[in-house]
Amino acid sequence: MYHLALKMLLGDRAKYLMLVGGLTFATMLMTQQCGVFFGLLKWTTSHLSNMRAKLWVVDRKVEQANELKALRDTDVNRVRTVPGVAWAVPVYVTVQSAKLADGNFKPVMLVGLDNATLIGQPPVLLRGKLESVRLPNSVIVDELAVRRLSSGRAKPLDLGDTFELNDKEARIVGICRADKHFFGYPYVYSTYTQALQFAPKQRKMLSLILAEPAPGWSLDDAAAAIEAATGMKAYTEEKFFWATIWWYFKNTGIPIAFISTIALGFIVGMVISGQTFYAFVHENLRHLGALKAMGASNGLLVRMLLLQAFIVGFIGYGLGALLVVGFGRAAVARGEPPFMFPWQLPAATFCLVMSICALSAVLGIRKVVKVEPAIVFRG
Amino acid sequence: MSATPTNPPALAVHVRGVSKTFGTGETAVTALNGVDFTARQGELLMIVGPSGCGKTTLLSVIAGTLNFDCGELDVFGSPLHRLKPREITEFRKRHVGFIFQAFNLIPTLTCIENICVPLLIGGVSRRVAERKALALLDEVGLGSRGHERPTNLSGGQQQRIAIARALVHEPRLIICDEPTSALDKDTGAHIMDLLRNAARNPNRCVIVVTHDNRVFKYADRLTEMEDGRVQRVHDQGGNYDLSE
Known part of the structure; x- marks a missing residue:
């Protein structure tokens, strides 16, 4: 039944493209903005990466690497x-x-x-x-x-x-x-x-x-x-690094700006894919009811919907990640804008995109589980 | 020399005192009011009556797709009123085929894939399912259209695909809801021929709910309903006069 579930999804081109597009956009926005944000934070610690020492001794009032007070x-x-x-x-x-x-x-x-x-x-x-x-x-x-x-x-x-x-x-x-x-x-x-x-x-x-x-x-x-x-204040390299990062977190609006954009990416992805997937399920409710009447269990239908949701998630994530890799390569080649792509970033974005898919699927699953098979006899 | 008495066919469906009310309080509507009903194996039985008389509700109850409030229901010896929901789902999967007024074919699947659905739900492999589907497509006269989508077919052709889907897993009970109401006279006649042939299997029963008096003649028996009850059962095949 699972290949038929996929055909049901792929057959509805408009919704399929909308779902993949929404998830691609969400992946791209979240990953790219995180990459730029991490890159920018890394730039704040450029003294540390450019000079490299185990201990950094500075004036006792110094809180971060870019605010040095003469000794x-x-x-x-x-x-x-x-x-x-x-x-x-x-x-x-x-x-x-x-x-x-x-x-x-x-x-x-x-x-x-x-x-x-x-x-x-x-x-x-x-x-x-x-x-x-x-x-x-x-x-x-x-x-x-x-x-x-x-x-x-x-x-x-x-x-x-x-x-x-x-x-x-x-x-x-x-x-x-x-x-x-x-x-x-x-x-x-x-x-x-x-x-x-x-x-x-x-x-x-x-x-x-x-x-x-x-x-x-x-x-x-x-x-x-x-x-x-x-x-005087003596920082280990790691402590100076994190002290600098946290200083920018606490004292600038940069994190808020980026986190807002990243949250926007999540919300837009959630709204587009959730609404589209819900509409897909709603439009197919009669067919899903017919499957139920023919003996498909709730478990089978739930697995079919999860498969559909996660497949578009994988495709959308893959396309979005590819676009970000392209952006990242260009950024690294030019030296700007700041960009950093640690493995944790695509992993975290993957989890976020899959959670979007799971939440979208849940909306449809609730509807399918509730539908009575007798719906097929109603005009 | 007198004719040898023969045993009447075994019962396929036995409904006893079944009631079903939708809603509660002042808005409650009693759709079935202590219905007693039987359908025999090897027959094509029609349920007829005016709109709102409870035909479709009775059909839904018999198919195991709708719970009822009280009464008993045996289908091919299985007491559905005693089964758990999961067992009823399993019963439908094995023993019930459905034909709907609106066909309910999945438009994004090909005809063969639509026919395969009951087999795939039952766990049959894709290869075996497709082989059986192809054989049934030939039987309903659409052997060359298997890889087309249902939306490319006429209403009559779509209903033939739906019949193939209903028969593919060899169910004992075929449930048909207004199978000809969306079709012209000739196509409706063709569809009824197919259903009548399906009912010739002595281990099978075909129950048809219909308004369409053009097809009454295909029934072996005809059950008239009114106000949630069975009013009359016409045992003779052929011309029914429902005017009384």
Whole structure:
């Protein structure tokens, strides 16, 4: 009977297409919006993914990675003296203006790495040598910087080219790949000392300290020891990541906007598929009543309806997921809009779409279970 | 030399004192009021009467598709009044074939698939079901139309498909609700011929509810109903005068 159930569904082209279309739309909206939302949240933690360290020591009032408060230069030595710390290095992070060939200015995220170790270095160096960044006025820029800062030039910026960074000449010695910053700033890496020269002088310049626990010390114990000894805030990488994510959850309207759209996708999918499936069952009620009269049990009819609902669910989900994968590939290739597609996302969307199908089926099932087989004798 | 007395055919359906009321209180309508009724094996029996007299309600009760308030009902020896709903469903699946006024063929399925439905509900494999359906299609004269959808067929052809569907699982009781009322005279006659042939099986009984006096002549017996009761039973086949 199940193949006949499918033929009954597929035979009603208009409703079948409406059901599949509704579920495709719901899948696409929910998955794509979640992917963009996750991508955006990931951008908020780009400092962590671009610098990568086990312990992050910052001012004790700092709540998230994009809101750094300057420390004294001597603070790095205080951290180094804490038992349980294997090493600690200074990092300078600031937003500076880069002047373009056409006279325009673009903000860039300038990162000054420890002169000796270059800890916090770019995650993927595409061209050039990392050590070259120690040469005078040298910087390593990410791919976004190449695109942004090449405006007004005959050809894109390349190794050896120069541009103005806060009225000082910066020479490109490397091109790297880095995660994009939440505000869309390109990353420009230099040494700590040179970065201080690029930036205007301030009383306190140290942005944060990257550290690693000594052998035998857990991350949490080392962080606690740093906090106890220095009064600064020491985050493990994971805690800093989640502190940043939650800060954006609590302090911005971004989650509400995305969650509203995702909920809208669910509701629209539910309404379209629920209403269409209910109409399908309603229009076939006489036939379903005839099947009941011929001896089809409620159980058989329920299984037939569930099969119909879940088949359109699978097809709609598949099409929607394919469209999102296409969007995601384009987004990743272009570097924007933000997009992240962890396996949990399609899995969760699949569950949501199947719940839409189950709820839609329940509407029809209630009607079918209640219908008397004698309905077939009524005019 | 006197004729050898023969035993009357066994009863297929035996209804005793069955009543059915729809609704409650002031809006209650008594559709069946202590109906006594019999149908024999090997006969085509018609139930006739004015609109609202309870014909279709009685047919629904006999088919096991409608519960009744009181009375007893035996169909081929099975006491339906004592069976549980699941057992009644099982009984219908095995023993009852249906033919409806509006055909009730599923428009998105082909004719063969429509005919297969009772067999598939009964758990018969698709291959066997299709083989039996094809054989029955030939019997009703539509062997070449099996892969078409019912909507491509005329009313008479659709009713022949419905008859094939009603017979395909070889039920003992065939229930027909106004099978010719939507058809012209000649097509109706053809349909009644098919039903009469189906009733020639001595283990089967065909019960037809109809308004259509053009087909009364096909009945072996004819039961007249009025106001929820059986008024008369005409035992002779042929011309019935229902004017009295």
